[in-house]
Amino acid sequence: MALASTPNWEVSATVADRDKNLRSFSFNLPSALTFAAATTAAETVIAAAATLLNGVVVRYGLLGGKYETSYPATLPVEGSDVERKGVFVFNTAVFGQHVKIELPSINNTYVVDGSNIIDQADTDVAAFIAAVIDTGLGAGNSPVSSTGADITGIFGAPKKVHRKSSKG
């Protein structure tokens, strides 16, 4: 298993009309562009396109990242199921504000027998929780809440939850 960088920046711009109906258009930029250069190029294209519109570009997103090189040549194991979630709820530095992270296809060996509780004492589970709480990842850019509050600790016991399948 190895992650490799995606070849492009994907830009998606959302256009709103007077009645707040939303549609989007998208394009790609080379991943060799720095983040700053990509935002400049994206806004140049969007500004030029917007001249032809009478809707308004209300937001745009710049998407980079990585992809798994071994997929789909190597398939997930037979018992994998993304609707079997490992649900972890964390406290943040803002009192009462929580962050929920749902890990898909949690391996059932981490679930305490006779319950749906995920075993926090397991070293792998503890390592994941510690990494999310750790404020030192990526030069201090560890996961935060949607408003930017630091994640400070686990809230309650993590659980395994089954979602209803949309495929029947």
Next chain:
Amino acid sequence: MYVPVPTMALEWHATDRDEGRALTTMRLPFAVSTADADSVTTELHAVMSPLLNCVITRVGWRWIFRNDDTEPAETGSNTQVLLALFYRNGERYDAFYLPAPNPDYFETTGPYAGIRLDMSNPTVVSAIEALSSALEAVVTPSGDPFPTEFVAGGKVI
């Protein structure tokens, strides 16, 4: 004017054996650099992977900028889309779909009235020139240069 939202999204795309798909989102400070996002991704991937028996097929880093300043025109409507075709060297064609094209810029007479951009309108011509110029920086999904020669008029669909 576009302003950043408070945080950027770290999107984990997962797939199971039956092609079931799931998305898990985490948030990082908006100012995180791509290098630091990469570092966080690597570190989290290392501790998440043992817990899962699906495959993380992709990790996306999404930065979003918002524009709350401008109100759409009264006649603004997203029901139409301009299919703007571009070509390069007379052979490679690619499409650019633009929602809510301004009907003031459509042809008003002839068989293409209401469905093509009026290329005799100086505003349209300068807008297309600006767009063609801006597209020099754009690539196709496969990484090839995006075509920049506009197929006159496009088509409103």
